[in-house]
Amino acid sequence: MHKRNSKLVxxxxxxxxxxxxxPFLYFYNQLSMLEVKTAQNVEQLNRNKLEYAKAELNSSxxxxxxxxxxxxxxxxxxxxxxxxxxxxLDALEDFWxxxxxxxxYYSQLRILSPEGMELVxxxxxxxxxxxxxxxxxxxxxxxxxxxxxxxxxxxxxxxFGIDLEVENGVVxxxxxxxxxxxxxxxxxxxxxxxxxxxxxxLRLYKNLAYKGLADNLPNIATDQGYYLMSSQGSxxxxxxxxxxxxxxxxxxxxxxxxxVQLRESGTAKGDHGWFSFTKSSIGDSAxxxxxxxxxxxxxxxxxxxxxxxxxxxxxxxALISIILLLLTxxxxxxxxxxxxxxxxxxxxxxxxxxxxxxxITDRNNRIVQVNEEFTRASGYKLExxxxxxxxxxxxxxxxxxxxxxxxxxxxxxxxxxxxVVNKRQDGSEITExxxxxxxxxxxxxxQFYVASFIDITQRKSLENRLRELSLxxxxxxxxxxxxxxxxxxxxxxxxxxxxxxxxxxxxLIDIDHFKRINDQYGHDxxxxxxxxxxxxxxxxxxxxxxxxxxxxxxxALIMPHTELKEAEVVLNRIRIAVNLNSQKNVTVSVGITExxxxxxxxxxxxxIALYESKSLGRNQVSVLSVVESQSFA
Numbered sequence: 001m002h003k004r005n006s007k008l009v010x011x012x013x014x015x016x017x018x019x020x021x022x023p024f025l026y027f028y029n030q031l032s033m034l035e036v037k038t039a040q041n042v043e044q045l046n047r048n049k050l051e052y053a054k055a056e057l058n059s060s061x062x063x064x065x066x067x068x069x070x071x072x073x074x075x076x077x078x079x080x081x082x083x084x085x086x087x088x089l090d091a092l093e094d095f096w097x098x099x100x101x102x103x104x105y106y107s108q109l110r111i112l113s114p115e116g117m118e119l120v121x122x123x124x125x126x127x128x129x130x131x132x133x134x135x136x137x138x139x140x141x142x143x144x145x146x147x148x149x150x151x152x153x154x155x156x157x158x159x160f161g162i163d164l165e166v167e168n169g170v171v172x173x174x175x176x177x178x179x180x181x182x183x184x185x186x187x188x189x190x191x192x193x194x195x196x197x198x199x200x201x202l203r204l205y206k207n208l209a210y211k212g213l214a215d216n217l218p219n220i221a222t223d224q225g226y227y228l229m230s231s232q233g234s235x236x237x238x239x240x241x242x243x244x245x246x247x248x249x250x251x252x253x254x255x256x257x258x259x260v261q262l263r264e265s266g267t268a269k270g271d272h273g274w275f276s277f278t279k280s281s282i283g284d285s286a287x288x289x290x291x292x293x294x295x296x297x298x299x300x301x302x303x304x305x306x307x308x309x310x311x312x313x314x315x316x317x318a319l320i321s322i323i324l325l326l327l328t329x330x331x332x333x334x335x336x337x338x339x340x341x342x343x344x345x346x347x348x349x350x351x352x353x354x355x356x357x358x359x360i361t362d363r364n365n366r367i368v369q370v371n372e373e374f375t376r377a378s379g380y381k382l383e384x385x386x387x388x389x390x391x392x393x394x395x396x397x398x399x400x401x402x403x404x405x406x407x408x409x410x411x412x413x414x415x416x417x418x419x420v421v422n423k424r425q426d427g428s429e430i431t432e433x434x435x436x437x438x439x440x441x442x443x444x445x446x447q448f449y450v451a452s453f454i455d456i457t458q459r460k461s462l463e464n465r466l467r468e469l470s471l472x473x474x475x476x477x478x479x480x481x482x483x484x485x486x487x488x489x490x491x492x493x494x495x496x497x498x499x500x501x502x503x504x505x506x507x508l509i510d511i512d513h514f515k516r517i518n519d520q521y522g523h524d525x526x527x528x529x530x531x532x533x534x535x536x537x538x539x540x541x542x543x544x545x546x547x548x549x550x551x552x553x554x555x556a557l558i559m560p561h562t563e564l565k566e567a568e569v570v571l572n573r574i575r576i577a578v579n580l581n582s583q584k585n586v587t588v589s590v591g592i593t594e595x596x597x598x599x600x601x602x603x604x605x606x607x608i609a610l611y612e613s614k615s616l617g618r619n620q621v622s623v624l625s626v627v628e629s630q631s632f633a
Contacts, residue, residue, distance in 0.1 A: 008332060016328040022433070022454060023324065027317050033463070034310055038303060039274070040470055043267035046276035046295045049216045050265070051481075053208035053293050054280045055552040059515065060204055061282050064105050064181075069157065071099065071109075072183040072195045081111060081185055081193040084119060092120055093131045100124035107165075107178075108198035112149075114191055116141025126203060138168060140196075145180050149194045154186035159282070161289050162228065165198075177201050177228055179282070179289075205229040208293075211523060223279075223290035225249035225257060249292070260292060273298040357432075359451045365389050368448075377455045379425030390451065393422040395429050406436070410449070414438040420453075431460045473549040475527055476534035484548035484556050488599040491558060496597040504595045505567040507557040508606040509537070509574075512587045512618040514553035521584070529586055536578045540570070556606075558595070564623055567592050571621045579619070589613035590621040593629075605629050 071077065080092040096109045100122055111119040118137035123130050140146050145160040152158045160180040165172040183195040210216035220229040225248045250257040256275045259268050265278035277294035303310070357374040361367050367385045375381050378393065385392060398420070409416040420434045432453035439448040471483040479487075491504050511517075511533055518526040530553060537547050537555060546558040559567050571590045578588050591609030595602050605624045613620035 011335070012328055012332045015331055016324060019324050019328060020321075022435075023317075023320050025433075026454065026456075027313060027320075029459075030313050031310070033459070034313070037309075039267060039269065042274045042297050043276060044474065046267065046274075046297065047265075047278075049210040049295060050218060050276060050278045050293055052210045052552055053218050054278055055554075056208050057204070057280055057282070057291075057293075060105070060207065064199065065157070067099075067103060067105070068181055068183065068195075068197055071197075072155075072157070072185065077111070077195065078185065078187070080120065082187060089120055093122060096120075096122040097129055097131065100129045104203055105199060106197055107200040108196070110196040110198075111185075112140055112146065112194040112196055114193060116143070116146045119193065124200065126200075145182065145196075146194070149182040149184065149196070152182060152184050154184050154189070154191060156184065158182045159289075162222065201229065218293050218295050221249050221292045221294065223292065225251075225292075228291065249294075260294075272296075273301075357453050357455070359385075359390065361390060361449045361451070363445075363447055365449065377424075377430065377453075378422075384425070395421045395423040397421040397429075410436060410438055414440070419456075429457070430455055431457045476531055476549050478534055478538075478555070479546060479548035481548065481550045484546070484550050484558075485599075487546050487548075487558055488595070488602070491560070491595045492597050492599045492602065495595055499597075502561045503563065505559045505562045505564060505592060506595050506602050506606045507559070507567060507571055507590055507592045508603075508610045509533075509555040509557060509571075510589050510610055510614070511553040512589055512614075517584065517586070525584075529582070529584060532582055533578055533586065533588065536581045537574060540574045540577050564592060564594055564625060568621055568623055575619065575621055587619035589618045592621065592623045594626060596626055 074095070076088075076092050076095050080088045092111075100106060100109065104124075106124055108124070109122045111121075113119055117139050118132075121132040121137060123132060143166075145163075148158065148160050158181070160182060162177055162179050165176040165178045179199045179201055181197045181199065183197075184191050185193045185195055205220065206217070208218060214231070217231040219227065219231055221227050227247045230247075249260065253270055253275060256268050256270050259266065260277055267274060267276040269275075274297040275294060276297070277292055279290060279292055281290045357377045358369075358371045359367060359374055360369040366387050366389060370380070370382050370385065380393075406416050406418075415435075415437045417433075417435045420432050422430050422432060424430050433456055434451060434453040436449055436451045438446045439450060441447050471480060472478070473480045488506070495503065511529065514526065514529070517529055530549070533555070534547075534549065537557070541547060541557070542559075544560055546560075548556050550556045557571075559570070562570075571592060575588055575590060578586060589610060591606045591611070591613055593602060593605035593609055605626070608629070609622040609624035612622040612624070616622070
């Protein structure tokens, strides 16, 4: 009795495991898909915030560079240095006070003598602006940034980089990052002083919050991993004083830091949550400072995106588990009462071990039986398919070699499993996880084939849809930066292989004064302007052209088999169409270049051409060819 009970328990366990195998794979795959979906949601949420912060930082630095060049060439400044009379110095101080109030970019504006002594200084903060008294001016001739300033050529603007604010030889507390821009002032080919600007990084940092919300403010670190700005107010740059050195990405997130070193942007899963990042840079090419802009999302916040689906999967799993237990109990009971080794018993066990929808064929591969689930999934009833081969369901999606390997596995192993695309009765396609096994008699001769499958059509459709969505910009439905980078790599590789064939062209398109549109009409209207421009671009382009939104108000256009002259004509037509279709008199600036073998160089040339269009007053199309770029490289 004890032995029989042990056999029943063992049989129950084995049957339950066999029946549970496919459902387990299905639910495991569903939970894995939720993990993918969570990652995509986190990446989409944080990508918008990071791209906005990066674009805002670049925009601010461009405005600051233009403003500083204006201030450095201002006649008031030149007169104050050439002839430092009280009236000239007062005029300069009043002018700088006005600049500090209206622009809010600068924490210090200073003139240094050729020896490094401060001549005029205006301090500015979020809540104060002051002119430093003459008695409080300091000697800066021993500072590293002044030594660097002396290496600059006349009228050459230079950026010293990021270090800590120091007053009277003492580091300012709390630690405050300083970013200095230096401009030698010359007269009659002689350097008569230095114009030094300290940027207010904290105020610039606060402008990086997506939609102006403090919760959207990212963290910023140097390319060595040390914190430069933190949304949580953490101590920064402490490594310069051997202070707070653990505030470092390489120490906090060692596994993620390796990914940051290898990629320009992305989202990765860490031990404590999700980590999204992008890279940017500020400064001139000689002393460029590379920055890492990042956001962290804890697991509880990330899983909130898929809590509803996860709960539904658990409910389904519980229901299926009950059904499997009932089926297993029924089978074990039936097998206990009707134990025999006949061919019919083997067929029944094969059917029980299969999936829900089932087809049985004879030794000649002619259909002899189907079940109700098969009829529901395929639309075929038994009278429609009886006596016919399963090739009736073929969709034509698989090669002859695919079926040869299937029959070889059935002959050698008696079992084949895989994913198949078949055809329903109404002609629509059905994607199946199919399992075929043979049933043999005592002479080891195949008598029947038992095929069972589960319909995964909807799941495959969802996978394809998610794959497409990961490459589309949600606002405009154009391709996003990831798709654009992939296409650039493809076209550059094609150029390397077929340089003699007709070339392709890259154009960068930027909406003029977009920040002004946002400020005047609000971000909702700004989004509408972006969509209007996207629609105009789509209407004017060919189906073979690739248009992507790669930034807040920036678009990229790849025109295959198009020379620069033809592209210039098309882009001018597009520029005019954008303005005509706009209700807010929106214009765009365009930079064009041909695609070469290095994507980064192609993009840089187009960006230079775009900058030229903006410098010429915007609403322009500028062209920079490879030959032209080489002439002044």
